[in-house]
Amino acid sequence: MLGSLLNKNLKTCLIDSNKKIGAKIKVSGGAKCNITNEKVTSDNYLGESIFVQNILNQFSSSDMLTFCKKNGLQTVFNEKLVKGTYFCKSSNDVNSMFAHLNSHNRTFLNTEVLDIEYKNHYIIKTSNQIIEAKKIVIASGAISFRTLGASSIAFDMAEKFSHKVSRLDPALVGFTVQKDQFWFKELSGVSLEVRAKVEHKEFLGGMLFAHKGLTGPIILNSSLYWKKGLMHLDFLPHNDLKPFFKSNKKISSALPLVKRFIVAFLESVNLEDKAISSLNEEEKEKLYLLKHYAFAPAGNFGYTKAEVTKGGILTEQINDETMMSKIQKDMYFIGECLDVTGELGGFNFQFAWSSAFVCAKNLNKTRN
Ligand SMILES: Cc1cc2nc3c(=O)[nH]c(=O)nc-3n(C[C@H](O)[C@H](O)[C@H](O)COP(=O)(O)OP(=O)(O)OC[C@H]3O[C@@H](n4cnc5c(N)ncnc54)[C@H](O)[C@@H]3O)c2cc1C
Structure with missing residues (x-):
């Protein structure tokens, strides 16, 4: 050049x-x-x-x-x-x-x-x-x-x-995950559009669950700014949860999310896949984690x-x-x-x- x-x-x-x-x-x-x-x-x-x-x-x-x-x-x-x-x-x-x-x-x-x-x-x-x-x-x-x-x-x-x-x-590299997020690994191959918040930055885009942890454009960008500690994911970046609570469908059918993902998520927060309209306040709180899921990456995939x-x-x-x-x-x-x-x-x-x-x-x- x-x-x-x-x-x-x-x-x-x-x-x-x-x-x-x-x-x-x-x-x-x-x-x-x-x-x-x-x-x-x-x-x-x-x-x-x-x-x-x-x-x-x-x-x-x-x-x-x-x-x-x-x-x-x-x-x-x-x-x-x-x-x-x-x-x-x-x-x-x-x-x-x-x-x-x-x-x-x-x-x-x-x-x-x-x-x-x-x-x-x-x-x-x-x-x-x-x-x-x-x-x-x-x-x-x-x-x-x-x-x-x-x-x-x-x-x-x-x-x-x-x-x-x-x-x-x-940097511009995938994240490995801690024990609490080992359920991510079971989703290897699933991709979602998410919003990531890391330090003072916010990224909207594709995320891919990988065998070792997380990757995809918004994760690579997050790795540039992540120091140590928590980052946040919004798995439903284009939706508010409120309107869904009127539905009598099961959570996994009511929400516009990949089935494999929502089933694994519900399991990870210990929430039964039942009619979304039947959730009590405590259960709704658990579901709201979809909008502000906090986790600390263990590290990254390396050089x-x-x-x-x-x-x-x-x-x-x-x-x-x-x-x-x-x-x-x-x-x-x-x-x-x-x-x-x-x-x-x-x-x-x-x-x-x-x-x-x-x-x-x-x-x-x-x-x-
Ligand atoms: C897989 C991959 C995909 C990427 N995709 C993009 C993209 O799409 N868009 C984007 O903006 N950036 C991308 N990047 C980043 C981008 O490639 C680098 O930031 C950019 O190439 C840096 O340019 P540079 O000239 O500083 O160094 P480099 O492009 O790394 O060039 C350095 C050169 O120095 C030579 N060299 C190193 N040590 C020695 C030595 N001791 N003696 C002699 N020669 C030596 C190397 O062989 C190399 O040819 C990507 C990087 C990778 C690894």
């Missing part, structure tokens, strides 16, 4: 440990790359909001869509799973676009960066050779999905050059399943007009390695594109 935004006269090279560029792009969005979102603001991210917004302002989601169009990449608006999302016909098209735009740069693939030293210029020690450079841009992502080439090199090098790295955690890593290199030490380190001259950090993590729906790619643009703009200006 960065290479493709650079002036052709600038001598640059790209180093990647993978055999091909864009491993995450390839698998993203079910191989259709959820490239950006219609509305992207700093509210969609964990991170320092002024820093994030300033970078997004310099290369917005509509700039990205224009960039794609200009380079012959067709994007498709599709809100089926998450609001405002833009996909591509195939992730391969995105990688082909970048490969084509990057063709003027030297590319070292299958080359792992092991260490970086600075002696008036950068000495990059790789698994294959030593590469020397005046400037270095670290765009090596974070530590989720090691199978796609992720490594801790950005954090190791940031710390080596006196940067601070905040606590790292898996092997997490789409991103939350936390990263502290942004107060990065210049948001250039992406250059404020501590180490000519060293730049962009993308997911920074302490900026977006929600599900194209926000993480958009931050990667925006920060790459800001960096490239500066490199083009300061060419020497």
Whole structure:
């Protein structure tokens, strides 16, 4: 991405440990790359909001869509799973676009960066050779999905050059559950539309019961904001329960919920599946748990399943007009390695594109 935004006269090279560029792009969005979102603001991210917004302002989601169009990449608006999302016909098209735009740069693939030293210029020690450079841009992502080439090199090098790295955690990932919610596991395969409330955030969308716990778009988003402790689910986000209490039907038939789910729910709260009109006040209270079910996840599915890593290199030490380190001259950090993590729906790619643009703009200006 960065290479493709650079002036052709600038001598640059790209180093990647993978055999091909864009491993995450390839698998993203079910191989259709959820490239950006219609509305992207700093509210969609964990991170320092002024820093994030300033970078997004310099290369917005509509700039990205224009960039794609200009380079012959067709994007498709599709809100089926998450609001405002833009996909591509195939992730391969995105990688082909970048490969084509990057063709003027030297590319070292299958080359792992092991260490970086600075002696008036950068000495990059790789698994294959030593590469020397005046400037270095670290765009090596974070530590989720090691199978796609992720490594801790950005954090190791940031710390080596006196940067601070905040606590790292898996994010955009499913939740494991505690004993009280083991009944969720019996529902493996069932999906529902729910409203989730976690910390100060609220998400409406699909949730999937999985063998290990909970997953689906609203759970992945909740994992970004969940710290520890309770979160709340509304299993009937579009209905008030009151009108149903007039019905003489059994609870499981009266409520517009998947039968397997409501039967398991009633069992979990020890409520008999009888005529909903016959419920006493105490029983109604139990049923109201459908509207505000509180539970504390046990944890999450971990880095092997997490789409991103939350936390990263502290942004107060990065210049948001250039992406250059404020501590180490000519060293730049962009993308997911920074302490900026977006929600599900194209926000993480958009931050990667925006920060790459800001960096490239500066490199083009300061060419020497
Ligand atoms: C399965 C999955 C699906 C996703 N889907 C979406 C989506 O649809 N929309 C969205 O916005 N986000 C999505 N994301 C998140 C998104 O892919 C990342 O946030 C984004 O790719 C980060 O870009 P980056 O350039 O910072 O890092 P990366 O894309 O991770 O790129 C880092 C590169 O650095 C290389 N590297 C790492 N260490 C070394 C080393 N030591 N030496 C040399 N090279 C190294 C890696 O091989 C990799 O190619 C998804 C993530 C995953 C895992």
